Amino acid sequence: MSNDLREMSRNDLRRVLGEMESLAPLAPELDTAVVGHSIPGQTRPHPFLVALGAAVAVFALALPIILLTATPTTEQTGESVPSSAMTATSSPDTTPTTAPSPGGWWIDDIPMGAVLTSVDQGFVSVANENLTNSEVRTSEDGMVWETSGSLGEGAVPMDVEWNGGILVVVGAIVTDATDAEGEIEGRTHTPAIWTSADRGAKWTRVELGASDVTATPDGFAAVGIERDDSDPDYIKTQGVLWTSPDGATWTETARSDDPEGVSSNFRNVVWDQQLLILGRRGPHSVTEGSGLEDSDPHDNVTWFSDGASLSDPSPSSLTGHLDPDSTAVTPHGIIATTHWSTPTVKTEAAVWISQDGTNWTMLDIEPGSYEYTDIVSIGDEVLITGYEIVDTGGDGIDTGVWSSMDGATWTRIALPGLPEFTKLQQVVASESAIVIAGDQSSTGVIAGRPRP
Amino acid sequence: MQPKWDLTRDSGVDDAAIWRKHKEELIRYATILVGADHSEDVLSTVVERILRRHGSLSHLDDARPYLFRAVLNESRGRIRRRRAIPWEREFIEDHIGFRPDVATAVGSLPERQRAAVYLTYWRDLPVSEVANLMGCRPGTVKRYLHLSRDRLKEVLEP
Numbered sequence: 001m002s003n004d005l006r007e008m009s010r011n012d013l014r015r016v017l018g019e020m021e022s023l024a025p026l027a028p029e030l031d032t033a034v035v036g037h038s039i040p041g042q043t044r045p046h047p048f049l050v051a052l053g054a055a056v057a058v059f060a061l062a063l064p065i066i067l068l069t070a071t072p073t074t075e076q077t078g079e080s081v082p083s084s085a086m087t088a089t090s091s092p093d094t095t096p097t098t099a100p101s102p103g104g105w106w107i108d109d110i111p112m113g114a115v116l117t118s119v120d121q122g123f124v125s126v127a128n129e130n131l132t133n134s135e136v137r138t139s140e141d142g143m144v145w146e147t148s149g150s151l152g153e154g155a156v157p158m159d160v161e162w163n164g165g166i167l168v169v170v171g172a173i174v175t176d177a178t179d180a181e182g183e184i185e186g187r188t189h190t191p192a193i194w195t196s197a198d199r200g201a202k203w204t205r206v207e208l209g210a211s212d213v214t215a216t217p218d219g220f221a222a223v224g225i226e227r228d229d230s231d232p233d234y235i236k237t238q239g240v241l242w243t244s245p246d247g248a249t250w251t252e253t254a255r256s257d258d259p260e261g262v263s264s265n266f267r268n269v270v271w272d273q274q275l276l277i278l279g280r281r282g283p284h285s286v287t288e289g290s291g292l293e294d295s296d297p298h299d300n301v302t303w304f305s306d307g308a309s310l311s312d313p314s315p316s317s318l319t320g321h322l323d324p325d326s327t328a329v330t331p332h333g334i335i336a337t338t339h340w341s342t343p344t345v346k347t348e349a350a351v352w353i354s355q356d357g358t359n360w361t362m363l364d365i366e367p368g369s370y371e372y373t374d375i376v377s378i379g380d381e382v383l384i385t386g387y388e389i390v391d392t393g394g395d396g397i398d399t400g401v402w403s404s405m406d407g408a409t410w411t412r413i414a415l416p417g418l419p420e421f422t423k424l425q426q427v428v429a430s431e432s433a434i435v436i437a438g439d440q441s442s443t444g445v446i447a448g449r450p451r452p
Numbered sequence: 453m454q455p456k457w458d459l460t461r462d463s464g465v466d467d468a469a470i471w472r473k474h475k476e477e478l479i480r481y482a483t484i485l486v487g488a489d490h491s492e493d494v495l496s497t498v499v500e501r502i503l504r505r506h507g508s509l510s511h512l513d514d515a516r517p518y519l520f521r522a523v524l525n526e527s528r529g530r531i532r533r534r535r536a537i538p539w540e541r542e543f544i545e546d547h548i549g550f551r552p553d554v555a556t557a558v559g560s561l562p563e564r565q566r567a568a569v570y571l572t573y574w575r576d577l578p579v580s581e582v583a584n585l586m587g588c589r590p591g592t593v594k595r596y597l598h599l600s601r602d603r604l605k606e607v608l609e610p
Contacts, residue, residue, distance in 0.1 A: 005601060009608035010573065016554045017484070017574035020539075023547060024483035027492040030475065030499065176591045419501070421529070 106143060107417050110446035111135060112439045117160045118430040119167070124148075124200055125437070126157040126169055127444065134171075136200035142435035142448040148200040155194070159325045163215035168247040169194040169203075170213045170222065193222065195247035204248050209240070212325055216271045218307060219245040223266035223277050226255070239266030239279055243307055254310035256281070256303070264313070266303070268327040272334060275305040276357040278322055281313050300338075302357045314358045320350060328375035330382045332407025336360070337372035337384075351384060353407050365402050365410045373438075378429045378451065380405050383413075385424040385436055399424050401436060419445055470509045478519055484570045485527035485563055487538035488547075494530065498522045520585040528563045557607045561600055564588075568596035569604070 005013060111127035123142050128134035134151035151157065157171040173190040191209040196202060210222035221243050228236040239256040256264035258281070266279045282298040300322070301313035320338030327336040334357055339349040349371050352360040365384070372386040387399035399422050401413040415436075422445045424438035435448040475495075482491035498519065502509060509515050531538065539559025548555040558566060564586065571582040572593075579597075583590040 005573075005605070006609060009605070012551055012554055012608060013558070013569070013573050013604065016548065016551050016558060017570055019548050019550060020484055020555060020558065021480045021570070021574065023488040024476075024480045025488060025492050027475075027479055027495065030479075030492065030496055031471065176589070 104449040105415055105417070105447045106449070107419075107445065107447045108143065110145075110437055110444040112444040113156075114426070114437055114444050114446075115157045115160045115169075116426045116428045116435060116437055117162045117167070118428045119162045119199065120165070122430055123428060123433075123435055124160060124162065124167060126151065126160050126200075128154075128156050136196075136203075138199055142430070142433045142446070149196065149203060151194050151203055151205075155192070157194075158211070159213060161213050161215055161220065163220060163247075165197060166220075166247045167196040167200055168213055168220055168244075170210050173207075191224070193247070193250065197246075206248070206250060208242060208250055210242060211266075212268045214269045214271050214275075216243070216275065216307060219243065220247050221253075221269055221271070221275050221305075221307065222250070223269040223279075225265050237263040237265055239264040239277065239303070241266065241269075241275070241277065241305060241310060253308060254305060256310070256313070264301075267322045268325065268336070270327050270329050270334065272329045272357070275307060276327075276334065277303040277305065277310075278316070278318070278327055278336060278357070279303070280322075304357070316358050317360045318352055319362075320348075323349075323372065326372060326375060328377060328382075330375070330377040330407060331380055332382065332404075335363075335375050335382065335384075335407070337375070339371060349386075363408070363410065366400075366412060370398075370400070373423075373425045374427045376427045376429050376434075378434065382407060383427050383429075383434070383436075384410075385427045385438070387423045387438070399438065401427065415447060418447060467509045470515050474516055474519055478523055481520060481567070481570070482523050482527060485524065485538065485567060486530060487540075487543065487559075489543075490527075490530065490538065494523060494526050498526050501526075517584050517587065521587040524563065524567055524586060531563060553607050554604070557604050561603060565596045565600040565603075568593050569600045572597060 004010070110125065114125045114127035116123055116125045119138075122138060122140040125137045125139070125145065126134060127137075128151075133153055134155035134157060135147055136149040136151065137145040138148045139145040151169065151171075152173075154174050155171060156174050157169045159170045161168045161170075170193055171191075173192050175188050175190075190207055191211075192205050193208045193210060193213070194203045194205050196204075208222065208224070209226055210224040212224075213220055213222040221241065223242075224240050225237045226240050228238060236258075238258060240252060241254045242250045243253045244250045256266070258264050261283055262281065263283070264279060264281045266277050268278045270276050270278075279301060280299060281301045300316040300318040300320075302316045303313050304311040318336065318338055320340045323337045323339060327334065333353045333355050336352050336354070337349060338352065348369050351363045351365055351372050353363055354360040370386040370388060372384055374385045376383050382404050384402045385400070386402070399415075399418065401415060401424065402410045403413050404410045419440050422438045422440045424436055426435075426437040428435050429451065431451070433448050433450055435446060437444060437446045439445070478498075479491055479495055482494045485491075486494055499509075502519075502522065509519075539555070541556055544552050544555045544559060558569065561569065567586055568582055571577045571585060572579070577585070579590045579593050583593045586593065
């Protein structure tokens with residue numbers, strides 16, 4: 001039988017679609033809203049006022065950068081001014097989204113799903129919006145971005161790190177798997193690490209099952225999980241640690257030494273005078289008859305490594321599932337975020353702090369069910385991004401950035417002008433600017449401000 | 453990288469032209485996705501959001517696919533939040549004279565599958581164009597069509 005609809009069925013379907021479509025309203029008032037340049041409750045300013053507001057906004061935005069720069073160049077003070085800031089308005093009734101807000105944040109578009117890192121002079125973002133080409137962009141100030149290269153088709157980045165002039169991206173190559181007739185049966189994910197030594201212009205790739213990477217004094221360290229299929233009755237996993245001096249050549253340094261019946265999962269890795277690997281350990285799942293595919297063990301544990309050998313696992317007082325790439329070393333301690341329910345379905349979350357990587361204290365940040373997504377340390381200040389786990393159906397997702405100068409007391413930073421339903425996912429800082437990024441319904445959103 | 457918008461242009465004239473060019477197809481697309489009662493609201497929200505963020509439709513690099521994707525995303529968001537419940541059986545029986553069973557089946561498709569079916573079978577657009585308007589890969593459109601046909605064949609070719 002043909003895979004398509006038969007001619008008669010196709011005609012019936014077309015007629016039904018035509019009838020459904022014909023019920024569309026005429027909506028004449030929308031013409032006024034768009035062509036008349038006025039949205040209900042809004043007034044768009046005259047272009048001259050827009051330009052005037054832009055000039056003020058540009059100066060306000062450029063001033064802190066000028067003050068922070070010992071010898072500002074023409075390029076920094078002139079061309080670095082984002083044209084996006086030109087949408088600043090002079091009317092308090094409008095909602096400026098790309099000019100500095102009262103809180104000092106500018107807001108702009110960015111490809112959805114972008115991962116960011118700070119580099120020696122600015123930022124790098126890697127994003128793959130539609131599983132097509134993974135675009136790499138660089139920026140000196142977080143506002144003006146230039147495309148510098150690509151990871152190639154199907155490359156989906158999950159994390160990007162910078163160390164000593166080398167960029168490392170952890171992610172996967174996603175390809176459609178098709179049957180003999182060319183129909184898509186599913187997708188294959190091949191974990192990979194990409195490396196660039198020229199700020200993202202050219203990349204080399206190795207296939208490695210890493211889920212997190214961190215910079216070390218000797219280069220990079222990555223952790224991941226490998227499945228042991230030697231016994232078909234069990235889903236057994238081992239945690240694996242790889243190290244690399246240059247991001248391109250990786251060596252398996254250690255793997256978890258698990259007794260019979262026990263699995264280990266390495267999740268996050270950070271460097272704090274030594275490598276701390278946060279993960280889980282416990283009895284592995286029985287496959288036969290159980291239908292279980294989730295091999296996530298139950299007990300949070302921490303491993304330590306000097307980059308050559310691996311310690312025995314130490315019990316951890318963390319509760320919940322570790323969020324990916326959400327562990328950071330700060331001046332106040334190691335901070336990690338977790339969530340509850342299942343590894344993928346989240347209902348509650350928490351932020352934790354520890355001085356030794358094993359004894360953790362839950363931080364009291366803000367009541368409510370937030371998913372915490374990223375952590376950055378800027379001198380003594382620590383910033384955490386997050387958003388409401390449950391969409392309450394209100395006017396937007398409650399999304400936020402929390403700040404602390406001591407790791408104990410947290411205040412929420414206002415982000416006026418952030419589009420509704422933005423889910424903040426990333427926060428990074430260079431020497432001159434702080435940048436946060438997230439996803440909205442149809443686009444990515446980036447916001448930033450000069451560092452104080 | 454070129455900015456996405458440029459206020460040195462006279463955006464008002466371009467906005468009117470873009471709107472006149474795409475309004476009808478967008479409101480019809482929204483009607484297929486969320487039903488006639490909610491389509492105007494969806495389009496209004498999309499346009500308002502774009503004007504708030506970009507200041508003008510003409511500042512978008514390529515307005516048509518952007519608008520189509522925004523309409524699909526807004527429609528999906530409303531349905532997820534249950535602000536719009538499209539194509540209820542009673543409404544279909546009252547307003548669709550021909551094959552209400554097929555209309556019910558079309559109305560029960562997930563939004564992205566319904567969008568792919570509409571753009572392919574009614575608008576007669578090639579897969580590559582449907583993918584562009586939906587913001588996905590051609591292979592994904594084929595998968596949506598494959599899944600949709602499986603469900604629609606139950607009523608069209610029992």
